[in-house]
Amino acid sequence: MSLDSEDPDFVSALARGLTVIKAFGQGADSLTLSEVAQRTDLSRGTARRLLLTLETLGYVRQDGKQFKLSPKILELGYTYLSSIPVWKAAQPVMQQVVDKLDQSCALGMLDGYDVVYIARTPPKHLAYLPVTPGTRMPAHVNAMGQVLLANLSADELDIYFRLAPRERLTKFTLVDEQEIRRTLKKVARDRYALSDRQIHSGIRAIAVPIPSLHGRPEFSLNASAEESRASRSDLIEEFLPILRAAADELSSVL
CATH class of the missing domain: 3.30.450.40 (GAF domain)
Structure with a gap:
């Protein structure tokens, strides 16, 4: 069953967190907070909270003003592949x-x-x-x-x-x-x-x-x-x- 984004069971925070992860990629391996916000159409405050949460979980690392995905992000892909x-x-x-x-x-x-x-x-x-x-x-x-x-x-x-x-x-x-x-x-x-x-x-x-x-x-x-x-x-x-x-x-x- 696919939920509409307005459905009460739809977790918007999770969806936004995944959007932040997907903002990184080839040619965008390192992004500033402003660049993440721009790429995801999120406010700077929301983008910052999501980046810091992902950093706490080990999926993102910060170097000065730059954010990067960490190698731990591979666990998400390989969990699927191993299934x-x-x-x-x-x-x-x-x-x-x-x-x-x-x-x-x-x-x-x-x-x-x-x-x-x-x-x-x-x-x-x-x-x-x-x-x-x-x-x-x-x-x-x-x-x-x-x-x-x-x-x-x-x-x-x-x-x-x-x-x-x-x-x-x-x-x-x-x-x-x-x-x-x-x-x-x-x-x-x-x-x-x-x-x-x-x-x-x-x-x-x-x-x-x-x-x-x-x-x-x-x-x-x-x-x-x-x-x-x-x-x-x-x-x-x-x-x-x-x-x-x-x-x-x-x-x-x-």
Whole structure:
């Protein structure tokens, strides 16, 4: 049950505290009180009380006029991850994929209009991709997101296309609804998705669903590579069988 913010059971202080935590991030690792207030639309007094409370709990630390999140904040994320059986089981399986391909492997799930990365194992070779657990990407242009969207009902997809933003991230990004729908039909038929430079120029990814005995898949697994290191045919002929074997292994473990 989702509460309205005006509901008496809705705890506004908790909601504001989470808003303060979310104010920090890439490019905003250190903020002043005024900056936190501005980013959260809270008064300076409210922002100050919330920051000091978070500092007392150990989730925020203060250095002069600057506030930063402390490493303890990781406990919140890892508490969630440790509650997902697939997260722990996936670690050795994903490492096997990386060892075989020397390319990154990731595990994701849908959350709203995005696919959220809940685990990622990087390759041995030097490569930079700004993806860590918690990273969100538009589901319809991400390979993991596409294989999960392809399993939604027609009504759920209609809602997705009515509400989800479709921003062009590269010149290859799919933004046309009918084109995306045709892609998802093909994904549902083939049981894999291939996203070619749709999110990051020069990056290709292929993903498969992790089969579930309880209905449609909740998680998906991908492998990604720079276009200079893997062609589309490499992803289908070499990556896909390894990913499918890994997904079946995870399914049987779960």
